[in-house]
Amino acid sequence: MTTIKDIAREAGVSVAMVSKVLNHPDCGRTETREKVLAVVKRLNYQPNHAAKSMINKRTGMIALIISDVRNPFFTEVARGLEDAANKNNYRVMLCNTDNDPLKQQSYLQALQGRIVDGFIISVASEDSRQLKKINRAELPFVLIDRECQNFRTDAVIVDNRDGAVKAVRHLLNNGRRRVGFIAGKQNTQTGRERMQGYCDALAEQGIAVEQQLIKEGHFTISGGYQAAKALLELPECPDALFIANNAMTMGALRALTEARVRIPKKIALVSFDDVEWAEFFTPPLTVIRQPTYTMGSLAGEILFQRLTEAKQSEIKEIVLRPELIVRKSCGSSLNG
Amino acid sequence: MTTIKDIAREAGVSVAMVSKVLNHPDCGRTETREKVLAVVKRLNYQPNHAAKSMINKRTGMIALIISDVRNPFFTEVARGLEDAANKNNYRVMLCNTDNDPLKQQSYLQALQGRIVDGFIISVASEDSRQLKKINRAELPFVLIDRECQNFRTDAVIVDNRDGAVKAVRHLLNNGRRRVGFIAGKQNTQTGRERMQGYCDALAEQGIAVEQQLIKEGHFTISGGYQAAKALLELPECPDALFIANNAMTMGALRALTEARVRIPKKIALVSFDDVEWAEFFTPPLTVIRQPTYTMGSLAGEILFQRLTEAKQSEIKEIVLRPELIVRKSCGSSLNG
DNA sequence: CTGAAAGCGCTAACAG
DNA sequence: CTGTTAGCGCTTTCAG
Numbered sequence: 001m002t003t004i005k006d007i008a009r010e011a012g013v014s015v016a017m018v019s020k021v022l023n024h025p026d027c028g029r030t031e032t033r034e035k036v037l038a039v040v041k042r043l044n045y046q047p048n049h050a051a052k053s054m055i056n057k058r059t060g061m062i063a064l065i066i067s068d069v070r071n072p073f074f075t076e077v078a079r080g081l082e083d084a085a086n087k088n089n090y091r092v093m094l095c096n097t098d099n100d101p102l103k104q105q106s107y108l109q110a111l112q113g114r115i116v117d118g119f120i121i122s123v124a125s126e127d128s129r130q131l132k133k134i135n136r137a138e139l140p141f142v143l144i145d146r147e148c149q150n151f152r153t154d155a156v157i158v159d160n161r162d163g164a165v166k167a168v169r170h171l172l173n174n175g176r177r178r179v180g181f182i183a184g185k186q187n188t189q190t191g192r193e194r195m196q197g198y199c200d201a202l203a204e205q206g207i208a209v210e211q212q213l214i215k216e217g218h219f220t221i222s223g224g225y226q227a228a229k230a231l232l233e234l235p236e237c238p239d240a241l242f243i244a245n246n247a248m249t250m251g252a253l254r255a256l257t258e259a260r261v262r263i264p265k266k267i268a269l270v271s272f273d274d275v276e277w278a279e280f281f282t283p284p285l286t287v288i289r290q291p292t293y294t295m296g297s298l299a300g301e302i303l304f305q306r307l308t309e310a311k312q313s314e315i316k317e318i319v320l321r322p323e324l325i326v327r328k329s330c331g332s333s334l335n336g
Numbered sequence: 337m338t339t340i341k342d343i344a345r346e347a348g349v350s351v352a353m354v355s356k357v358l359n360h361p362d363c364g365r366t367e368t369r370e371k372v373l374a375v376v377k378r379l380n381y382q383p384n385h386a387a388k389s390m391i392n393k394r395t396g397m398i399a400l401i402i403s404d405v406r407n408p409f410f411t412e413v414a415r416g417l418e419d420a421a422n423k424n425n426y427r428v429m430l431c432n433t434d435n436d437p438l439k440q441q442s443y444l445q446a447l448q449g450r451i452v453d454g455f456i457i458s459v460a461s462e463d464s465r466q467l468k469k470i471n472r473a474e475l476p477f478v479l480i481d482r483e484c485q486n487f488r489t490d491a492v493i494v495d496n497r498d499g500a501v502k503a504v505r506h507l508l509n510n511g512r513r514r515v516g517f518i519a520g521k522q523n524t525q526t527g528r529e530r531m532q533g534y535c536d537a538l539a540e541q542g543i544a545v546e547q548q549l550i551k552e553g554h555f556t557i558s559g560g561y562q563a564a565k566a567l568l569e570l571p572e573c574p575d576a577l578f579i580a581n582n583a584m585t586m587g588a589l590r591a592l593t594e595a596r597v598r599i600p601k602k603i604a605l606v607s608f609d610d611v612e613w614a615e616f617f618t619p620p621l622t623v624i625r626q627p628t629y630t631m632g633s634l635a636g637e638i639l640f641q642r643l644t645e646a647k648q649s650e651i652k653e654i655v656l657r658p659e660l661i662v663r664k665s666c667g668s669s670l671n672g
Numbered sequence: 673c674t675g676a677a678a679g680c681g682c683t684a685a686c687a688g
Numbered sequence: 689c690t691g692t693t694a695g696c697g698c699t700t701t702c703a704g
Contacts, residue, residue: 049449051697387681
């Protein structure tokens with residue numbers, strides 16, 4: 001590999017001079033500068049990253065820790081983060097945990113060797129012990145999507161309860177009375193908040209929560225399928241469905257198709273999470289859209305600020321509002 | 337940050353001893369080892385990554401350069417690569433180029449500073465100049481999905497022609513005679529190969545290619561929408577559709593829905609690329625599935641081998657076969 | 673304006 | 689078995 005020494009030799013100057021020319025635009029005589037720059041170009045020289053970061057105490061890299069890149073939710077977050085990162089001259093490293101705290105721990109460990117300058121994380125569990133061990137001043141990080149228990153730190157999250165309320169309220173406002181709910185894991189914050197929203201929206205209109213209308217779908221495709229099937233077999237079938245995430249929606253959709261249920265005629269449907277294909281589905285799906293790209297770029301901005309600020313400013317907790325996107329599956333009167 | 341010096345001081349040994357204990361399982365007296373390890377644990381010490389990679393000439397990182405993580409095709413590749421990487425004790429850095437050669441160049445430049453030990457790339461253009469500048473012995477790389485012109489190097493690609501032939505042949509075998517084709521960009525290898533496959537399959541059955549049945553959809557959603565619309569407006573409407581990628585399929589599906597065309601009754605449909613939602617669509621989509629996860633993990637394996645082999649073995653070019661997944665949209669007789 | 677030298681945190685000879 | 693020392697590639701004082 002070409003090193004700074006090679007450049008120095010070829011250009012007939014010292015390594016110190018090369019370094020100065022490269023790092024300080026207004027250093028050295030014009031003649032010297034040009035001489036050095038010419039050799040740099042000719043030899044296609046690129047400073048060694050490890051050596052630089054050792055001195056600068058800056059790697060120019062951040063990590064994004066999520067459960068799985070294949071989830072369109074995270075994919076969008078990743079893109080938002082990467083765009084923000086590039087704008088700030090950072091690169092992004094990707095870490096999939098599959099929601100396994102052990103995998104998460106292994107990544108966290110590695111990151112503490114200063115592979116990166118900071119990281120964004122959607123935690124694998126609500127347990128805050130792993131993160132509490134990390135010195136935020138040395139290795140700043142920002143939580144996204146989920147928070148930890150008893151642990152206040154920088155975070156960008158979504159108001160899940162609000163999203164669920166909007167969904168169920170919309171269904172109710174369009175005349176539906178028996179709204180089935182395919183819930184997510186109740187040992188997660190997002191799962192519980194969406195459940196809360198469902199209950200709150202019913203309460204608003206004085207409708208009692210019926211336990212049999214609520215099925216847990218574990219946030220998975222097969223869970224959604226099973227839950228939808230169970231709901232359809234109820235003696236008194238629901239006339240609407242609120243589904244707590246995109247994976248379960250796919251499963252539920254299959255169950256509804258198999259049972260030849262007409263959407264929205266027989267059952268109206270609103271799903272949490274907007275995905276690319278939702279608007280191309282027949283009928284196009286009414287959804288609660290989370291501002292995922294924004295979540296990624298905002299989390300990035302907060303992190304980059306931490307990385308440059310002289311002394312720690314106060315903790316930033318940003319709560320984003322999800323948005324109801326009315327399409328056809330909800331049978332809204334707006335569609336005529 | 338805790339350094340090796342801190343450990344040495346606390347444990348009452350030299351830094352060399354700490355290094356040995358940490359890197360060579362059978363070094364030092366048991367007593368010494370335990371003393372050191374205890375301090376390491378107590379201080380939550382993690383060796384500095386930059387310092388290590390400077391000496392070892394190994395960063396333990398590789399990069400994945402693709403056009404966009406949001407494309408499910410690449411997302412699956414990314415996951416395959418990351419799993420392979422972790423198995424080999426590597427981490428993955430993500431680079432989106434948006435198919436912009438300038439962005440690609442900027443990443444390539446940075447990588448040459450030895451941020452990573454090697455990389456996997458789906459090239460932004462067929463022009464091989466950027467890659468030819470890179471010394472494969474110093475910074476190995478493997479191409480995926482697309483190749484470059486006049487540039488033989490390690491690559492894992494898919495037989496696109498074969499995939500297209502399988503799709504169109506299947507349509508023909510099920511009695512369709514006027515197969516419309518929404519083609520991808522013809523200035524890309526994948527676009528041209530799929531076109532070739534379309535023509536070859538027709539030729540097999542002695543059917544002449546009708547130019548009016550072929551529309552370019554640029555591999556985009558809106559392009560697919562426009563192309564499908566144009567095809568539907570033909571005086572003699574096609575009775576089948578072969579679409580060259582997932583994005584265009586979404587667009588085409590919308591056009592078909594708007595025109596209230598029954599699938600597969602009026603128009604049978606086969607699409608290139610399998611995606612998560614394809615099987616949940618109504619009707620479930622018959623597709624050509626590319627082995628994307630495998631592509632990622634295989635490319636990884638080739639790279640990791642390069643990173644460990646003493647001297648360069650011969651160039652590896654792997655051509656994967658895509659697979660026809662018969663569901664309902666093709667109106668196959670297999671479905672009864 | 674330029675160069676010599678120290679040092680970032682770590683590992684690998686080499687000596688003791 | 690353990691410690692001393694040199695040096696990875698680079699930047700930054702500090703002299704000249």
